Amino acid sequence: MIPKQSLFLYLAWTLSCIGLLVSLYLSELQHLLPCSLCWYQRISLFPLVIILGVAAYKGFLGIFPYAIPFPFLGLFFSSWQVLMQEFPNLHLSANCSQEISCGKKILVLGKLSLPLLTLVLCLALITLLFFMKQKKSR
Amino acid sequence: MRTLSIKLLVLSTAAVCLAALFILSLMHQREEAAPIPLYTVNQPMLGSPDAPLQVVSFEDPRCNACILFHRNHFQDLYENYIQKGLIHYTVYLIADLPYSSIVVQTLLCAANQSKDTFFSLLNLYYANPPEAPTDQEIAQELIKIASLAKLPLNLKTLSSCQFSTAIQQQVLSNTDYGRILMGGVIRTPTIFVNGTPLVRPSYKELTKLLQKKLKKYDP
Numbered sequence: 001m002i003p004k005q006s007l008f009l010y011l012a013w014t015l016s017c018i019g020l021l022v023s024l025y026l027s028e029l030q031h032l033l034p035c036s037l038c039w040y041q042r043i044s045l046f047p048l049v050i051i052l053g054v055a056a057y058k059g060f061l062g063i064f065p066y067a068i069p070f071p072f073l074g075l076f077f078s079s080w081q082v083l084m085q086e087f088p089n090l091h092l093s094a095n096c097s098q099e100i101s102c103g104k105k106i107l108v109l110g111k112l113s114l115p116l117l118t119l120v121l122c123l124a125l126i127t128l129l130f131f132m133k134q135k136k137s138r
Numbered sequence: 139m140r141t142l143s144i145k146l147l148v149l150s151t152a153a154v155c156l157a158a159l160f161i162l163s164l165m166h167q168r169e170e171a172a173p174i175p176l177y178t179v180n181q182p183m184l185g186s187p188d189a190p191l192q193v194v195s196f197e198d199p200r201c202n203a204c205i206l207f208h209r210n211h212f213q214d215l216y217e218n219y220i221q222k223g224l225i226h227y228t229v230y231l232i233a234d235l236p237y238s239s240i241v242v243q244t245l246l247c248a249a250n251q252s253k254d255t256f257f258s259l260l261n262l263y264y265a266n267p268p269e270a271p272t273d274q275e276i277a278q279e280l281i282k283i284a285s286l287a288k289l290p291l292n293l294k295t296l297s298s299c300q301f302s303t304a305i306q307q308q309v310l311s312n313t314d315y316g317r318i319l320m321g322g323v324i325r326t327p328t329i330f331v332n333g334t335p336l337v338r339p340s341y342k343e344l345t346k347l348l349q350k351k352l353k354k355y356d357p
Binding site: 002006010013014017020021024025028029031032033053056057059106 | 159
């Protein structure tokens with residue numbers, strides 16, 4: 001039986017791997033060039049694949065303080081982009097090029113936009129990491 | 139025992155991820171979409187209509203990838219394929235970016251006067267795309283480019299055509315058609331070779347597909 005805290009860590013890592021694969025699939029196979037804000041979200045997500053992977057393998061549950069800033073950063077940038085796309089009247093600006101617009105809504109899985117998916121992923125990662133921390137401290 | 143099982147789990151997941159990455163890279167190399175029939179009437183064309191390959195390039199004149207592709211490779215494509223009667227080349231202009239519409243409108247107005255002059259103006263535009271803050275100024279810049287190059291165009295007619303409803307309608311329908319063909323999201327340049335789409339291809343990828351398709355026509 002695998003301890004629950006290790007399982008949470010493993011699940012968080014698996015989620016970040018899925019995020020990496022989906023992101024690469026969209027950019028390399030679907031030829032959707034990532035916008036500036038999408039790049040910041042990628043930067044927040046990709047290191048977790050290594051950090052959480054090594055921690056899960058080693059069973060190192062003290063990874064929490066090193067890993068937690070990344071999903072929070074991803075959450076910040078994805079929320080920013082979601083607000084930008086859903087409420088254009090707010091005039092949220094970002095250093096986005098005209099060619100690859102951050103405000104352009106690309107829907108996947110029916111009605112979900114890409115930054116919304118990232119937002120959900122980051123929330124799930126934060127929840128799992130906090131669960132891992134709580135279980136550890138008990 | 140516990141450590142061993144989690145290690146095994148992590149290693150097997152990593153193996154699955156690596157396999158997925160490997161499959162993705164294979165798909166990236168081999169992917170060739172099914173041919174799509176295209177409707178290209180009234181679009182500017184170059185080369186012999188009897189050429190074995192019909193190449194249709196969907197371009198947004200404000201897209202950097204289109205500008206670079208045209209600047210770096212069009213001449214080569216022209217000399218090695220169009221002039222030799224191997225491909226019949228159609229430019230399908232669409233407007234998806236800010237200030238694209240006025241450029242496409244002007245270029246299509248030029249095409250309505252003369253298809254050959256259209257390509258001269260397109261080359262001049264791509265060589266040095268005018269940067270101006272308003273549609274009106276961009277329109278004037280384009281007229282200036284045509285005038286300085288002494289292109290055989292009636293500039294008065296060109297100027298009155300630039301903002302006409304008919305040409306605006308044509309640009310909208312071009313763009314809608316491009317969007318439908320590209321599955322809802324415009325990605326330019328998208329080049330169709332006998333109906334097979336290549337999205338933002340490198341010149342190497344394009345010529346590879348051209349050679350592959352031309353082999354079928356070799357006697």
